[in-house]
Amino acid sequence: MSQLPKRSETSAEHCWNLEDLYADQAAWDAEYAEVRKKVGEVSRFEGKLKDAAAIAECFELEDALSLLTERLYVYANMRHHEDMAEGKYQSLSEKAKKLSVEVNEALSFITPEILSLSEDELKGLIQAPSLKPTYRRTLEEMLRQKPHVLSKNEESLLAQVGNLSQxxxxxxxxxxxxxxxxxxxxxxxxxxxxxxxxxxxxxxxxxxxxxxxxxxxxxxxxxxxxxxxxxxxxxxxxxxxxxxxxxxxxxxxxxxxxxxxxxxxxxxxxxxxxxxxxxxxxxxxxxxxxxxxxxxxxxxxxxxxxxxDEFDMNITYDEAKKIVFDSLAPLGDDYRHALQDGFDKGWIDIYENEGKRSGAYSWGAFGTHPYVLLNHKDNLNSMFTLAHEMGHALHSYYSDDNNPYRDAQYTIFLAEVASTLNEALLMDYLLAKSTEAKEKMxxxxxxxxxxxxxxxxxxxxxxxxxxxxxxxxxxxxxxxxxxxxxxxxxxxxxxxxxxxxxxxxxxxxxxxxxxxTSFYVYKYATGFSAATSFSKQILDEGKPAVDRYLGFLKSGGSDYSINILKKAGVDMSTPEPIEQAMSVFESLIEQMEQLTSK
CATH class of the missing domain: 1.10.1370.20 (Oligoendopeptidase f, C-terminal domain)
Known part of the structure; x- marks a missing residue:
C-alpha cells in the first residue's frame, strides 16, 4: 500500500485505547479545571514548611497535582501523536504544556524552602514517625543534595544563567x-x-x-x-x-x-x-x-x-506478537500474562497512518496501564522494537503496581535494562530455533x-x-x-x-x-551490559534469577539505581556485569567463526 491511510480510516483494533485514560474530551476538561483550582491551594504552604505535618500535607498536594497534570499532558500529547497535523490536538497539547509549566512554577518554592532548614532540623524531620517512607526518602535525598544547593540569591542568578547555558x-x-x-x-x-x-x-x-x-x-x-x-x-x-x-x-x-x-x-x-x-x-x-x-x-x-547477502525476514505483526510471547517464556507466567494483556487490551497503537509521529515509544501515566506507540513494518527490526517497547511498558506496569506515585518513576540509568533484556531473550530464542545457516548468520x-x-x-x-x-x-x-x-x-x-x-x-x-548532553552515553553501555547479565543469569539459573529480575521491575524508583540493580543480582559497581556481557559477545563471534569456516 503506497498511500498511507488517514487516522480516521485506521481500524480500531489496531489503535490504542486512550479512553482508559479519559472517557471523552469532557472528562479531560473537567480534570483540567480541577488542576487549575488546586494550583491556587499551593501558596498557603509557602513560609510554613517547618514541621513534619505541614511538609506531609504539602507533599500530598504536590503528588495529587503532579499526577493529574501528568495524566492531562500524556493524554493530550498521545492524541497529538496520532496525527500531528490535526489542529484540535495540537492546541490541546499546547494547553497541557502551559498548564505543566504553571504547576511546576507554583511548586518551585518547596525544595528551596525545605533546604533552607539546618542540617540538624532536616535530620530531625527525617526521623519523624508520622512521615510516610516515600516522603522520608524525598527529605533524605534533599539532605544529600544540600551541600550543592546555593543561597536563594545565588540560585536565582544560576537560574538566569540557565538560558545562556543552553x-x-x-x-x-x-x-x-x-x-x-x-x-x-x-x-x-x-x-x-x-x-x-x-x-x-x-x-x-x-x-x-x-x-x-x-x-x-x-x-x-x-x-x-x-x-x-x-x-x-x-x-x-x-x-x-x-x-x-x-x-x-x-x-x-x-x-x-x-x-x-x-x-x-x-x-x-x-x-x-x-x-x-x-x-x-x-x-x-x-x-x-x-x-x-x-x-x-x-x-x-x-x-x-x-x-x-540479502536475507529478508517477513514477519507480520501477529507473528511478531507470538514469537515475542514465546521468547519471553523464561520470565514466567505472571510476566507473560501481563504481556498478553498489553497485546489484547488496547495498550498498543500498531501501524503508521498519515501524520502519525514517527519512531516508537512507551509512555503513560500512573494509575492507568502503560501505552506503546509503534509504526510496525513486517520485518525483524519491528519485531525487536515490539519486544523492546513492551519491556519498557511492563517495567512501568510492575513499577506503578508496587509503589506509591512518588516512588514509581525509575531513572534513565535503569530504563534501558528492561527493554534490552527482552531483546536479548528474543535473540536467544531466534538463534536456538534457527536451522538455516544464512538466517543464523x-x-x-x-x-x-x-x-x-x-x-x-x-x-x-x-x-x-x-x-x-x-x-x-x-x-x-x-x-x-x-x-x-x-x-x-x-x-x-x-x-x-x-x-x-x-x-x-x-x-x-x-x-x-x-x-x-555530557556524560550521558555511558548509560547505553551500562544498560546493555546489565540487561545482558540479567539474561545470562535467567537462562542459566531459571526461577531464582527470574524472581530477582521481577523484584527489580517492581522496585521502580524506590531506591538508588545502583542499589536496585545490586539487590536483583547485577552489581554495576564491579566489572562483573560487563564481563558477563563480553562473554556473550565472545560466544557470538565464535559461532560466526564456525559458520564461516564451513
Whole structure:
C-alpha cells in the first residue's frame, strides 16, 4: 500500500485505547479545571514548611497535582501523536504544556524552602514517625543534595544563567541541522543526490563500496571545513560544565553529572577499564568482518556494510506478537500474562497512518496501564522494537503496581535494562530455533553489531568526554587539532591494527549531538551490559534469577539505581556485569567463526 491511510480510516483494533485514560474530551476538561483550582491551594504552604505535618500535607498536594497534570499532558500529547497535523490536538497539547509549566512554577518554592532548614532540623524531620517512607526518602535525598544547593540569591542568578547555558547545544543544533550543507554524491544507481544526515546512514549500509567511501569522505570533509567553529562550540559546552561544577562545589564535571543518580565514579571507570581489557574481542570481530566482506583492507566506511547477502525476514505483526510471547517464556507466567494483556487490551497503537509521529515509544501515566506507540513494518527490526517497547511498558506496569506515585518513576540509568533484556531473550530464542545457516548468520551479525555500537562505541564516546573534560580541568586548551588527535587515537585503540582507521574519522567528534548532553552515553553501555547479565543469569539459573529480575521491575524508583540493580543480582559497581556481557559477545563471534569456516 503506497498511500498511507488517514487516522480516521485506521481500524480500531489496531489503535490504542486512550479512553482508559479519559472517557471523552469532557472528562479531560473537567480534570483540567480541577488542576487549575488546586494550583491556587499551593501558596498557603509557602513560609510554613517547618514541621513534619505541614511538609506531609504539602507533599500530598504536590503528588495529587503532579499526577493529574501528568495524566492531562500524556493524554493530550498521545492524541497529538496520532496525527500531528490535526489542529484540535495540537492546541490541546499546547494547553497541557502551559498548564505543566504553571504547576511546576507554583511548586518551585518547596525544595528551596525545605533546604533552607539546618542540617540538624532536616535530620530531625527525617526521623519523624508520622512521615510516610516515600516522603522520608524525598527529605533524605534533599539532605544529600544540600551541600550543592546555593543561597536563594545565588540560585536565582544560576537560574538566569540557565538560558545562556543552553547556547552551545542550540548553536550546534542550528549549525548541524540547518546551516551545514553536504555535497551531492552518487547513489547505487549512479545518480547524483544530495547527501543528508538521514541518507548518510543509508549510504554507509550500502552494498556498493564506492557509495560508502564517497559518502564517508564527503561528510567528514564538510565537518572539516567547520572545524574551528565546531571546536569552539564544544569548548563552550565543556566550559559551561566546569562553571556549574565549580559553582555547585563538585570535585569535577563528571562527578557532578553522576551525582543526580547517586552513581559512584567507579561505575564509569569500571566500564572503560573493562572494555579496554576486552578490546581484543572487538579486534577479532573486525578481522571477521574483513573476512566476510572479502576485502583486502577494512576501512571505517565498511563498519555498517551488511555482512550477509540479502536475507529478508517477513514477519507480520501477529507473528511478531507470538514469537515475542514465546521468547519471553523464561520470565514466567505472571510476566507473560501481563504481556498478553498489553497485546489484547488496547495498550498498543500498531501501524503508521498519515501524520502519525514517527519512531516508537512507551509512555503513560500512573494509575492507568502503560501505552506503546509503534509504526510496525513486517520485518525483524519491528519485531525487536515490539519486544523492546513492551519491556519498557511492563517495567512501568510492575513499577506503578508496587509503589506509591512518588516512588514509581525509575531513572534513565535503569530504563534501558528492561527493554534490552527482552531483546536479548528474543535473540536467544531466534538463534536456538534457527536451522538455516544464512538466517543464523544474519541474526548473529545483527546482535554482534549491537554490542559494537551500544557497548564499545558508546564507551569510546564516554572515554572521549572524560579525557576532554579532564584536560580542560587541568587548564589545557582544546584546539580543533587537539580534539581530533584525541578522537583519532581512541579509534585506533578501539578498532585495532587489523583495520585502516581512516584519517577522516578524526572529525567524527564534531557530529555527535550527545556530546552536548555530557556524560550521558555511558548509560547505553551500562544498560546493555546489565540487561545482558540479567539474561545470562535467567537462562542459566531459571526461577531464582527470574524472581530477582521481577523484584527489580517492581522496585521502580524506590531506591538508588545502583542499589536496585545490586539487590536483583547485577552489581554495576564491579566489572562483573560487563564481563558477563563480553562473554556473550565472545560466544557470538565464535559461532560466526564456525559458520564461516564451513
Amino acid at each position: 547556547a552551545p547545544n542550540t548553536i550546534f543544533g542550528m549549525l548541524n541541522n540547518a546551516d551545514m550543507k553536504f555535497p551531492k554524491v552518487k547513489n547505487e544507481k549512479g545518480e547524483e543526490v544530495e547527501l543528508t544526515h538521514g541518507r548518510y546512514i543509508q549510504f554507509l549500509e550500502s552494498r556498493n563500496r564506492d557509495v560508502r567511501r564517497e559518502a564517508f569522505k564527503a561528510v567528514y570533509d564538510t565537518y572539516g571545513k567547520w572545524r574551528n567553529t565546531l571546536a569552539a562550540t564544544l569548548n563552550a559546552n565543556v566550559t559551561k560544565n566546569l562553571f556549574y561544577a565549580n559553582a555547585r562545589h563538585y570535585p569535577s564535571a563528571l562527578e557532578m553529572s553522576l551525582f543526580g543518580d547517586n552513581i559512584p565514579q567507579s561505575v564509569y571507570d569500571n566500564l572503560i577499564g573493562t572494555i579496554h581489557k576486552h578490546l581484543p574481542l572487538m579486534h577479532r570481530y573486525m578481522a571477521l568482518r574483513k573476512k566476510l566482506l572479502k576485502v583486502d583492507e577494512l576501512h571505517m566506511y565498511d563498519l555498517f556494510a551488511p555482512l550477509v 544474519y541474526l548473529l551479525t545483527y546482535y554482534a553489531d549491537q554490542f559494537r555500537t551500544t557497548v564499545f562505541r558508546q564507551t569510546m564516546f564516554a572515554e572521549f568526554e572524560k579525557v576532554v573534560h579532564a584536560k580542560a580541568e587541568a587548564g589545557e586548551s582544546l584546539t580543533p587539532q587537539e580534539l581530533s588527535e584525541i578522537y583519532y587515537d581512541l579509534n585506533v585503540k578501539y578498532y585495532g591494527d587489523g583495520m585502516v582507521v581512516d584519517k577522516d574519522i578524526e572529525m567524527e567528534w564534531a557530529r555527535i549531538p550527545h556530546f552536548y
